[in-house]
Amino acid sequence: MRRGTNLLAVGGFNQAVILDLIRRAPQGLSRVEIAGATGLSAQTVSNVSRRLIDSGIVLEAGKLNVGPGKPRTLLQLEPTGLYSIGVHLDPTVITYVLLDLAGDVVTDHRAPLPANATPDSIIREMAERIAAILEDSVVPHDRVLGVGIAAPGPVDAALGILLDPPLLDGWTRVPLREALADATGFPVVLEKDVAAAAVAEIWTGGGGERDNFAFFYYGTGIGMGLVIDRDVLRGSSNNAGDMGHIRVAPTGPLCSCGRRGCIGELVVPHRLVAEAVETGIIAEGPPASSVDDDFSRFSDVAADGSAGAIAILDRTAAHIAAAVVVITNLLDVDRVIFGGPFWQRVSARVLPTIAELVNADPALISPHPIEVSDSAIGEDVAAIGAGCLVLDHFLSPRPSALLISE
Amino acid sequence: MRRGTNLLAVGGFNQAVILDLIRRAPQGLSRVEIAGATGLSAQTVSNVSRRLIDSGIVLEAGKLNVGPGKPRTLLQLEPTGLYSIGVHLDPTVITYVLLDLAGDVVTDHRAPLPANATPDSIIREMAERIAAILEDSVVPHDRVLGVGIAAPGPVDAALGILLDPPLLDGWTRVPLREALADATGFPVVLEKDVAAAAVAEIWTGGGGERDNFAFFYYGTGIGMGLVIDRDVLRGSSNNAGDMGHIRVAPTGPLCSCGRRGCIGELVVPHRLVAEAVETGIIAEGPPASSVDDDFSRFSDVAADGSAGAIAILDRTAAHIAAAVVVITNLLDVDRVIFGGPFWQRVSARVLPTIAELVNADPALISPHPIEVSDSAIGEDVAAIGAGCLVLDHFLSPRPSALLISE
Numbered sequence: 031m032r033r034g035t036n037l038l039a040v041g042g043f044n045q046a047v048i049l050d051l052i053r054r055a056p057q058g059l060s061r062v063e064i065a066g067a068t069g070l071s072a073q074t075v076s077n078v079s080r081r082l083i084d085s086g087i088v089l090e091a092g093k094l095n096v097g098p099g100k101p102r103t104l105l106q107l108e109p110t111g112l113y114s115i116g117v118h119l120d121p122t123v124i125t126y127v128l129l130d131l132a133g134d135v136v137t138d139h140r141a142p143l144p145a146n147a148t149p150d151s152i153i154r155e156m157a158e159r160i161a162a163i164l165e166d167s168v169v170p171h172d173r174v175l176g177v178g179i180a181a182p183g184p185v186d187a188a189l190g191i192l193l194d195p196p197l198l199d200g201w202t203r204v205p206l207r208e209a210l211a212d213a214t215g216f217p218v219v220l221e222k223d224v225a226a227a228a229v230a231e232i233w234t235g236g237g238g239e240r241d242n243f244a245f246f247y248y249g250t251g252i253g254m255g256l257v258i259d260r261d262v263l264r265g266s267s268n269n270a271g272d273m274g275h276i277r278v279a280p281t282g283p284l285c286s287c288g289r290r291g292c293i294g295e296l297v298v299p300h301r302l303v304a305e306a307v308e309t310g311i312i313a314e315g316p317p318a319s320s321v322d323d324d325f326s327r328f329s330d331v332a333a334d335g336s337a338g339a340i341a342i343l344d345r346t347a348a349h350i351a352a353a354v355v356v357i358t359n360l361l362d363v364d365r366v367i368f369g370g371p372f373w374q375r376v377s378a379r380v381l382p383t384i385a386e387l388v389n390a391d392p393a394l395i396s397p398h399p400i401e402v403s404d405s406a407i408g409e410d411v412a413a414i415g416a417g418c419l420v421l422d423h424f425l426s427p428r429p430s431a432l433l434i435s436e
Numbered sequence: 437m438r439r440g441t442n443l444l445a446v447g448g449f450n451q452a453v454i455l456d457l458i459r460r461a462p463q464g465l466s467r468v469e470i471a472g473a474t475g476l477s478a479q480t481v482s483n484v485s486r487r488l489i490d491s492g493i494v495l496e497a498g499k500l501n502v503g504p505g506k507p508r509t510l511l512q513l514e515p516t517g518l519y520s521i522g523v524h525l526d527p528t529v530i531t532y533v534l535l536d537l538a539g540d541v542v543t544d545h546r547a548p549l550p551a552n553a554t555p556d557s558i559i560r561e562m563a564e565r566i567a568a569i570l571e572d573s574v575v576p577h578d579r580v581l582g583v584g585i586a587a588p589g590p591v592d593a594a595l596g597i598l599l600d601p602p603l604l605d606g607w608t609r610v611p612l613r614e615a616l617a618d619a620t621g622f623p624v625v626l627e628k629d630v631a632a633a634a635v636a637e638i639w640t641g642g643g644g645e646r647d648n649f650a651f652f653y654y655g656t657g658i659g660m661g662l663v664i665d666r667d668v669l670r671g672s673s674n675n676a677g678d679m680g681h682i683r684v685a686p687t688g689p690l691c692s693c694g695r696r697g698c699i700g701e702l703v704v705p706h707r708l709v710a711e712a713v714e715t716g717i718i719a720e721g722p723p724a725s726s727v728d729d730d731f732s733r734f735s736d737v738a739a740d741g742s743a744g745a746i747a748i749l750d751r752t753a754a755h756i757a758a759a760v761v762v763i764t765n766l767l768d769v770d771r772v773i774f775g776g777p778f779w780q781r782v783s784a785r786v787l788p789t790i791a792e793l794v795n796a797d798p799a800l801i802s803p804h805p806i807e808v809s810d811s812a813i814g815e816d817v818a819a820i821g822a823g824c825l826v827l828d829h830f831l832s833p834r835p836s837a838l839l840i841s842e
Contacts, residue, residue: 183801256767258664263664263767265648266647266768266769266770267770269801270768271766272765273766274801275799276762277684280686280696287797291683292799356682359678359681360676360678360679360763361671361676364673392693393693393698395590395675395680395681396590
């Protein structure tokens, strides 16, 4: 079985510290600066730098003149030195991204999740797609650190298993981490979708400037990624972020929990489509039409000014706003970022309404306004987060408790 | 104006590190062990230890024989070397505790909050009561590090101001921290009540063994203290923990937010008393009766087996359980601890019902059971937490962002 490079794993703690410093200094750092910042000896810095340069992960990029002495050579990250793959398994679509060492997207790919396909066949398909992406991008396997996969919860983090995601029929206790590692030959990191999305926001989105924020994930299902003190809140079993049973109305469709008014039943894309079909706002889709296609038709009609479609979006905004108030009251976050595979199609109408309703809600406890904004990352957010997790796992001198199978 | 000792403030970081180590080793530590654990030189450890011993904060407690060399003298905390005062301002009762350096309660006192008293007169009363407690306990002022005060939110943490706590009439923008510092001559730390209760649980309660838990605070109002990775989650403006507007029923009394079914309207003590009076389960109290007294009469009737009172408690348990499910789904905590001034009187009936309902709820996402338990600390929990905050603030080498006026 082929495996991703373990170059970095054997490099040890000093190497991780040095690489992390270089990653965070896009303008480059001299060996002297690295020694000063880390407290490591000049000899250690020199040895590790040499190893990183020889491995193609770091490059020498110009000289810095400081005073009368010898100019100092600057070390910079070589983004193409290593890669990671992020996969996002949403109940209706699979998203793939190839990230370079800087966390930038080299290429991405989206494919609908085939209805009635077994987990086995989908995992096989994932492995084939990953192989094809690497081939198309001419990235050798030994330059790939691993695969991160974002999936709907609940998960068993210790075992790397999807337990029984409500919207993924037939995925009960699927050992996704192990199976994908076997199928691809790469180490695999498994993370809940909303947590992965929050990781992406911290890495590359607007969230990075904030210590605390919440990420409202709008996919086939919904969830809330929570970032506290620049760290994703994962909870005691890595299942934090479920908001589906927050009740936002006294009535509504019957939820799986036996109650009515749960937000997870009220605002998800397939519910909006169903409402629009029932009230004649859009026609029923063809027999094999996906929620993705139907939701695009619905949002097109809303964008064209259909009063009925806009009324549905306004009710959706009110429901989301009510849940945001509950969550911000509990956690005292002052920013909520919205994104996920289905978000962009409705944001133009929904986001400003949410902003207004949240801040005018007499139930809001916060003494400061709650900012809401779109994610700058777009639909691939959870896949990018999954890829960033792999980079973090291998490159951070203090990797968080992650879920690796190798 | 008299001030609390600033001995520790001038001791600097090394002293804080050493004292923190000694605090956490009740069996005592030798100077050699301290040097080994901190990386500080033997000389520095010796100097700082001498200063701590001379100040009466640390004492030499026996010898430890290790091998053939000179026996090592063990250093231990001297709990009576320093003290802190914790005050909990609940809308119906004020609780005071005097804590020693180990966080143990030396003495406590509870007094009803006089109706219609102005904030000024109450702050004056607090200062008088604190002076009386110190006098009765024969604790000199210069041995008191400061006063911690736990109060209902929302607060302005930066300014030390209570903004407009819903249940404290007439307390709008009261500069409690400054006013109490002026009235007492001590530095004052202000914390929201639910956060203070969570601090107490971490210090001295069962919560200390857990990284993550939630603390359901049952006072005149309710709230949820949240502990993530052994740290109290305070939020961006120190106002985290408000759960009053979580909707747990499709109907109910009209809430201040204009909705019905908010838990903050359904389960608070005065609501249970009102229900019991309306349905003839208990008689109306005398004109000046406090919620505290009325609630005791109600809980006595329930304990005596009144079916009507028990039905009210069972509905209350169901409402609390529904909110606990929302919160544990969002944060993935696996333990919820219940306490606060009104809790103990109803726990015997309510707690087991909550345990059963939470874990049987089809809305519960967690793959592991949620443990619920009573706080081991009792009614003084928020006051004790406020006192512990003062100890933390002065003694921890990494004091959290706190709110001191001195």
